[in-house]
Amino acid sequence: xxxxxxxxxxxxxxxxxxxxxxxxxxxxxxxxxxxxxxxxxxxxxxxxxxxxxxxxxxxxxxxxxxxxxxxxxxxxxxxxxxxxxxxxxxxxxxxxxxxxxxxxx
Amino acid sequence: xxxxxxxxxxxxxxxxxxxxxxxxxxxxxxxxxxxxxxxxxxxxxxxxxxxxxxxxxxxxxxxxxxxxxxxxxxxxxxxxxxxxxxxxxxxxxxxxxxxxxxxxxxxxxxxxxxxxxxxxxxxxxxxxxxxxxxxxxxxxxxxxxxxxxxxxxxxxxxxxxxxxxxxxxxxxxxxxxxxxxxxxxxxxxxxxxxxxxxxxxxxxxxxxxxxxxxxxxxxxxxxxxxxxxxxxxxxxxxxxxxxxxxxxxxxxxxxxxxxxxxxxxxxxxxxxxxxxxxxxxxxxxxxxxxxxxx
Numbered sequence: 001x002x003x004x005x006x007x008x009x010x011x012x013x014x015x016x017x018x019x020x021x022x023x024x025x026x027x028x029x030x031x032x033x034x035x036x037x038x039x040x041x042x043x044x045x046x047x048x049x050x051x052x053x054x055x056x057x058x059x060x061x062x063x064x065x066x067x068x069x070x071x072x073x074x075x076x077x078x079x080x081x082x083x084x085x086x087x088x089x090x091x092x093x094x095x096x097x098x099x100x101x102x103x104x105x
Numbered sequence: 106x107x108x109x110x111x112x113x114x115x116x117x118x119x120x121x122x123x124x125x126x127x128x129x130x131x132x133x134x135x136x137x138x139x140x141x142x143x144x145x146x147x148x149x150x151x152x153x154x155x156x157x158x159x160x161x162x163x164x165x166x167x168x169x170x171x172x173x174x175x176x177x178x179x180x181x182x183x184x185x186x187x188x189x190x191x192x193x194x195x196x197x198x199x200x201x202x203x204x205x206x207x208x209x210x211x212x213x214x215x216x217x218x219x220x221x222x223x224x225x226x227x228x229x230x231x232x233x234x235x236x237x238x239x240x241x242x243x244x245x246x247x248x249x250x251x252x253x254x255x256x257x258x259x260x261x262x263x264x265x266x267x268x269x270x271x272x273x274x275x276x277x278x279x280x281x282x283x284x285x286x287x288x289x290x291x292x293x294x295x296x297x298x299x300x301x302x303x304x305x306x307x308x309x310x311x312x313x314x315x316x317x318x319x320x321x322x323x324x325x326x327x328x329x330x331x332x333x334x335x336x337x338x339x340x341x342x343x344x345x346x347x348x349x350x351x352x353x354x355x356x357x358x359x360x361x362x363x364x365x366x367x368x369x370x371x372x373x374x375x376x377x378x379x380x381x382x383x384x385x386x387x388x389x390x391x392x393x394x395x396x397x398x399x
Contacts, residue, residue: 016246048243051250066398075399081239087398092327 003035008043015047021055028060032072042078053082053089061093107133110141115152117341117376120348121367123152127159128368131166138163141173146180150265150278151341151376153184153209157192158263158280158372161211187265209265219264220245227268227275232381240332241275241379247329248279248375273381274338282372286344302347303363309342326375333379334359341376345369 005027007015014020024040031038047053060069069090078086109130112119130138140156160170172190175181184190187209210219223245224238245264252262262281269276283289287305290296299305310326326342333340334353341350346369350362 017250046239048239049246049250050243051247070398073399078399083397083399085243088331090398 001035002037002039003031005038005040006043007041007047008045015045015052016049018051018055021052024056025059028056028073036072037074038072039074039076041076042082044077044079046079047082048085050085050089053086054093057086057090058093061090062097066090066094106137106139107135108139108141111145111152111156113144113146115142115145115148115156117149117151120151120343123155124343124366124370125368127155128370130168131159131162133168136168138168138170139173140170142175142180142184143173145175146177148180148184150267150276151280151374153187153189153265154263154278154280155374157189157209157211158282160192162282209263211261211263220249223264223266223277227266227381240336241277244329244332244377244379245277245279247326248377251326251375252279252281252283252373268381274378275381276376276378278374278376280372280374282370285371285373286342287347288345302345302369303349303365304347306342306344306347306349307363329375329377333377336379338380339378342374343370343376344373345371 005024007024010027011020011023014023028038028040057069060073064072075083075086107130109126111126112122115123130140138160140160163170170192174190175184189209210223220242224242227241228238249262249264262279264277264279266275266277268274285302286309287299287302290305290309291299296305296308299308310330329340330351332338333351337353339350339352339354341348343349343366346366348364348366352360352362354360
């Protein structure tokens with residue numbers, strides 16, 4: 001089963017701040033164990049905000065592996081700049097996750 | 106009357122002098138403050154944002170602010186065109202700056218449309234690749250978000266952008282008069298050991314470092330640094346009594362320069378100098394070799 005999040009319909013113009021991103025993040029968390037795939041449609045709108053993407057995907061990348069993320073989430077109609085930014089943010093958080101895992105407490 | 110006499114060049118190189126004199130005005134026992142720019146011949150975004158911020162701080166303390174305009178015709182025309190002399194003339198209501206140009210703005214909250222406006226203004230006088238535009242868009246968004254997230258100031262931030270055609274670069278400065286990086290970071294137990302502003306500034310650019318307790322953050326300055334590294338630009342960060350300058354010019358790695366300001370100030374200044382013709386931009390070469398995740 002698939003769950004669709006349309007960014008334009010869900011967020012409107014509120015695609016900049018962490019609070020904006022949290023709306024989408026909460027939807028993903030709510031559906032994570034209920035569906036096979038969560039499809040996020042950015043409607044080709046340019047986001048260009050680290051805060052927005054990091055709030056949506058940052059926590060997920062700290063909690064889930066790269067494989068788990070790509071298995072569960074599909075991203076559609078995202079601008080190339082945003083795609084690069086999104087990948088960069090997720091890599092940053094995955095590195096942070098690896099570092100935390102490797103660092104003895 | 107307390108007269109603030111400014112030097113010939115209102116630039117970041119004279120930061121110590123400008124900050125020292127503005128701070129003296131803010132805490133002056135005199136009610137009337139005169140910002141005297143009559144001897145000035147040039148001003149960069151750092152000086153513009155800091156002086157208008159200081160004017161606002163003076164007014165908040167009950168001072169009456171006025172200006173002696175620059176005698177240099179070119180500078181005077183520029184400062185007039187961006188509404189510089191309007192700051193402080195009125196009372197509280199008049200501080201709601203409504204100028205349509207993007208070169209100087211004051212924010213009490215995030216305004217996403219402003220970022221596009223400022224990029225358009227820069228683009229009108231300077232040829233910039235799409236990558237530079239996108240990266241600057243991102244940088245400004247992030248710096249403004251940082252201000253509202255971390256500084257805990259009710260006064261918002263001041264943003265000024267200028268393009269220098271002959272130098273082929275753009276200079277964007279974001280100044281807030283909030284609690285500063287050291288106080289923001291040291292309020293979090295993880296960074297409570299921090300005792301000086303320079304260490305705090307250098308830590309703030311590292312991945313995942315943030316004062317946002319219980320929330321994710323700490324990528325803003327990191328990403329700006331990555332952009333400037335590829336762009337071969339520069340960034341100055343001043344906060345409290347610390348001043349750190351990263352210079353990625355000439356592709357020879359980074360030259361880091363740091364010093365203590367002669368006088369500390371409450372707040373943070375982030376001054377970016379980006380090359381307008383720099384390609385490559387945001388994505389690091391090492392990361393481009395990776396398979397994309399999405």
